Amino acid sequence: MWGYADFTAKAKLYFRRASEHDRVDEEFSIWLLLGLEFLLRAPLAKASPILLAVPEGPSILHAxxxxxxxxxxxxxxxxxxxxxxxxxxPEFGKVHDDAMYLANVRNEELHTSTATLANLENGAWMPKFIRVVDVLIAHLELELTDFLDSSVIEHARALAYEEDAKVKRAIELKLKAAKEFYGKLLPAEIEQRRATPAPQGRIYDEVACPACGEIGRVFMKGVRSTRERIEEDEILTEEVAVGVAFECPVCGLTLTGVPELKAASLPTEKVWTWAADASERFEIENYAGEWEDYGND
Structure with a gap:
């Protein structure tokens, strides 16, 4: 109950369940948030199991x-x-508030009627999660990749950003300049710019430009893929992509990186679902006739 090795082992187990989950949904998030609590308790168990026991009753003696x-x-x-x-x-003071925020998210999800995680972008909690984990792992002198899959680490780090008043002000100026430029364009120029083709070989999500309202493109970088799952006759895989830039072909607004996208209230993450035909993958039709004839010879 109080063992340091048991806490780290259980954290690894829950983190592994998250990385092996075949969807990008609330269950993935819950496994990470539940696993975090075991990792949080590990440093106290390593220092002295008594630190984990309530003072009332026989708990301290048991520890x-x-x-x-x-x-x-x-x-x-x-x-x-x-x-x-x-x-x-010593370093935990820097992430104490992040850890408490994550606990509140988990508790709201598990103990209230609110679908907290369904309504919360991963960018709101995953950067806090990885900051807390980084501090704990460094203190315990362990390897982060022994606990979290590298794709989950990349996913969390790609979403990490720091609130910066300078960035927000810079984005406000960019939006203002792009909006003024758009207002000077002739209708024919707008139509011509709308027809600008997207760059080849890049994945993107089309969204309304925050400056002019025309259709712009948030370019994405894939960071994580789920395990395959079979539904009816299809093999499904979900891929998580994180925004790396935004371009509006009409007003010319360009933004780079999660901080700038976030400051402009643009999406920083998207999940694509890819489908493959199960019968083609496993050549089910090729075996159907043989199976029907089985036992009839």
């Missing part, structure tokens, strides 16, 4: 190795874990 059959031991709540980590892990 010290003196089991009692009269009453089940209890561990401290999440908030107390985070408060104690600020003392045990």
């Amino acid at each position: 010290a190795g003196f089991a009692s059959a009269s009453q089940a031991p209890r561990s401290i709540p999440y908030k107390t874990v985070c408060d104690r980590l600020k003392v045990v892990v």
